Amino acid sequence: MALIKRVPTTPNFDFIKLRRATLLLSAILVMVSMAVVGVVGLNLGVDFRGGIVMEVRTEAPEADLPELRSRMNALDLGDTNIQTFGAPNDVLISIQEQPGGEEEQAAAIAQTREALDDLVQDYRRTEFVGPTVGEELQRAGIMATVLALGAMAAYIWFRFEWQFALAALIALVHDVVTTLGFFAVTQLDFNLGTVAAVLTIAGYSINDTVVTFDRVRESMRRYKKKRMEQVLNLAINGVLTRTILTSLTTLAALIALAVFGGPVIRSFTWGLIWGVMIGTYSSIFLAAPLLMYFGLKPSTLTEPESDKEASARLSGERTPSGDQAPSP
Secondary structure (H helix, E strand, O other): OHHHHOOOOOOOOOOHHHHHHHHHHHHHHHHHHHHHHHHOOOEEOHHHHOEEEEEEEEOOOOOOHHHHHHHHHHHOOOOEEEEEOOOOOEEEEEEEOOOOOHHHHHHHHHHHHHHHOOOEEEEEEEEEEOHHHHHHHHHHHHHHHHHHHHHHHHHHHHHOOHHHHHHHHHHHHHHHHHHHHHHHHHOOEEOHHHHHHHHHHHHHHHHHHHHHHHHHHHHHHHOOOOOHHHHHHHHHHHHHHHHHHHHHHHHHHHHHHHHHOOHHHHHHHHHHHHHHHHHHHHHHHHHHHHHHHOOOOHHHOOOOOOHHHHHHHHHOOEOOOOOEOOOO
């Protein structure tokens, strides 16, 4: 608490002065991420790559996940994922597609049954997810991400000016692409849960950006004669303390999940940790400075209509400026 009280409520940093360096850094991050994804690729999970899915119920009232994972790792069947769902003794086992045809898949299922025979009470479901289904899930994940980004940009355009919408969309694409690059570099499992993490990152980033843009618009209306660089710095500094404290508290919870949450949610958690950091960075150092390059100035901001002007327009009277209000 004492540390939080020492955080300045009205900092005065010149963020816009660094805009060329930060924009260059962002461009490098995006290009490197695209290159790594193209060359190294993502470590696709069973959801996208296809494989074996087994739903089992263990003998014990609570599944011994470490023991199950140890036995599955000893089989050397490649990427496997074990997690509980529903009851404490209900377990979902996912195994990557084995090289070969149906015979190899059947052999992998037989090995799994033999290795877990004394731990499993009932094999409730066993099925093979083919590569065609995996490709459909990939397309659905891409479509969901694209539609989410488009909807967020449309919301910003509706609430602000087009310059804000374009800057927000660029920042969102930057966050998503660099997150994909993060997964390509770390080779963490990329599955449907990870797609959910990417969409969560987009939502977190756009929330930060909207808060910053709202303060930018407020500052533009208040300081008509200031240069745009000064207005942006005032706006960013005005929300800086809130942004940093929000990000730090979110990161504290995510780091606890990463350390104690286990391997099932490791990819999801680390993706969110990266996303919170890159989303906070892009809101301050990318989205706001881009407004300058799109020609936004205090004089170009559309002013909201006052109550008096609205009443005069509807009644056909003269506006406060002395002009005859047009008839509706």
